[in-house]
Amino acid sequence: MPELTCVGCGPGDPELLTVKAVNAIKNADVIMCPTSKEGKPSIALSVVSSLIDKDKNPEIVNLVFPMTKDKDILENTWQKNSQIIAENVFSGKKVVYLTVGDPYLYSTWIYLHRELLVKHPDINITVIPGIVSMFTFASKIGISLAEGAEKMAVIPSCYDLSKVKEIAKNCDTMVFLKDGRYFDQVINLLREAGFSKDSIFAIGQDLDTDKEIVKKLTLGQVTEDTITSKYFSIMVVKRV
Numbered sequence: 001m002p003e004l005t006c007v008g009c010g011p012g013d014p015e016l017l018t019v020k021a022v023n024a025i026k027n028a029d030v031i032m033c034p035t036s037k038e039g040k041p042s043i044a045l046s047v048v049s050s051l052i053d054k055d056k057n058p059e060i061v062n063l064v065f066p067m068t069k070d071k072d073i074l075e076n077t078w079q080k081n082s083q084i085i086a087e088n089v090f091s092g093k094k095v096v097y098l099t100v101g102d103p104y105l106y107s108t109w110i111y112l113h114r115e116l117l118v119k120h121p122d123i124n125i126t127v128i129p130g131i132v133s134m135f136t137f138a139s140k141i142g143i144s145l146a147e148g149a150e151k152m153a154v155i156p157s158c159y160d161l162s163k164v165k166e167i168a169k170n171c172d173t174m175v176f177l178k179d180g181r182y183f184d185q186v187i188n189l190l191r192e193a194g195f196s197k198d199s200i201f202a203i204g205q206d207l208d209t210d211k212e213i214v215k216k217l218t219l220g221q222v223t224e225d226t227i228t229s230k231y232f233s234i235m236v237v238k239r240v
Contacts, residue, residue: 008130012208082115168193
């Protein structure tokens, strides 16, 4: 049976990949990597580049996933890229698809997997999980995301602030992922939702890279200069 392996590359440090993930990458004939536009380096590939077996010299294929909310464009992209993956798998090659973080948390892999299951059910798919940014971030700032009966919410974007505010009213920890451009809009919202000035506030960007920035303070100490506008960012606020 033709086989495909999806590897979760974690937050950015190649040493955080599992042994199983490293073995899959080293044995691959073709490594497929997501990128947001043609010619732009793949972040997932940059994470694992030091692990690739140069003697094996696998083929590197960049798959473009445009940053858009247009449903038609997205669906066409998933169909096109899943077909490219399938064609490589059916050629008899060992194919690995890379994704930042974990394949099943806000990942393009989720949509590719659905396409492949429907159109190519004969492909045997193995998915290797990866560490997600909120866990490596928690280890860096030294706080628990949730303990005992505490409730935690994970917010991928802040487009609908009214929903975010309602969620915040009922949670002890709020984790905001992926889009730092909206972080400044939620500070007052969290205060209105009952997070006190003593609440733990932590923010980071470019985790596990040479450009990493990590800050930990209280919600009352937050200023405009504290907030990042970088896309690949994370913010955690916890009640005390």
